[in-house]
Amino acid sequence: MNRRTLVLIICVVILAVFAAAAFLYPRVIPPQPSQQAQAPAQVPAEAPNGSNLVRFHSPVFGPAQAPVTIVEFFDPSCEACRAFYPYVKKILAENPNDVRLVLRYVLFHQASEEVARMLEAARKQNLYPQVLEAVLDAQPDWHDDPRAAAAWAAAEGAGLDVGRARADMHTPGVDAVLKVDMQDVKALGIRGTPTFFVNGHALDKFGPEPLRDLVRSEVAKARN
Numbered sequence: 001m002n003r004r005t006l007v008l009i010i011c012v013v014i015l016a017v018f019a020a021a022a023f024l025y026p027r028v029i030p031p032q033p034s035q036q037a038q039a040p041a042q043v044p045a046e047a048p049n050g051s052n053l054v055r056f057h058s059p060v061f062g063p064a065q066a067p068v069t070i071v072e073f074f075d076p077s078c079e080a081c082r083a084f085y086p087y088v089k090k091i092l093a094e095n096p097n098d099v100r101l102v103l104r105y106v107l108f109h110q111a112s113e114e115v116a117r118m119l120e121a122a123r124k125q126n127l128y129p130q131v132l133e134a135v136l137d138a139q140p141d142w143h144d145d146p147r148a149a150a151a152w153a154a155a156e157g158a159g160l161d162v163g164r165a166r167a168d169m170h171t172p173g174v175d176a177v178l179k180v181d182m183q184d185v186k187a188l189g190i191r192g193t194p195t196f197f198v199n200g201h202a203l204d205k206f207g208p209e210p211l212r213d214l215v216r217s218e219v220a221k222a223r224n
Contacts, residue, residue: 053102058103061092062092066099066100069102072195073105073190075107076139079139080193082136087211106181107178108193118135119135134154138151139151
């Protein structure tokens with residue numbers, strides 16, 4: 001056997017080994033777009049990540065150390081949010097030491113961002129509750145107005161320094177609050193407002209009484 005023949009035989013053997021390896025070794029095929037996990041169609045029964053619910057920047061009503069936390073994702077322009085507001089206030093009044101409310105912004109309507117920014121500016125003037133109540137009371141007059149003129153008038157009537165508020169509402173801090181809130185809205189799959197969580201549990205039946213019942217249940221657990 002000459003040297004040329006030997007080299008040829010070695011090459012044939014090497015190719016055969018590689019062919020066998022390619023045949024026997026399982027291939028990993030990346031998932032196609034249709035196989036990727038889809039966003040949930042509904043809000044999950046429990047929030048998958050508690051940090052998506054309560055952020056350090058969120059407005060809070062009630063004692064900071066309350067054992068029961070209601071998180072409301074609300075849109076200032078939402079008529080249902082306006083309708084729920086008295087019931088939520090009543091729940092807080094019924095449980096002054098046990099329940100706190102955390103508000104998160106949802107910007108689904110025309111004037112939502114304008115009024116959310118106004119509310120954040122009102123917080124800088126220590127007028128958040130007063131301005132919130134005033135703009136909700138006046139909501140039918142500005143609901144479809146992108147400039148929310150009637151909301152500004154109502155806020156001024158509640159004591160807001162409008163000139164200062166208009167300067168404060170577009171600061172980087174307010175931009176960050178709205179950006180994070182809407183990121184959490186998307187992460188949680190929230191489709192409508194108001195959406196409530198009580199100690200991380202989503203309200204499964206929409207209405208004031210189901211909300212009150214869920215809060216009562218969580219308060220009872222905290223006391224036992």
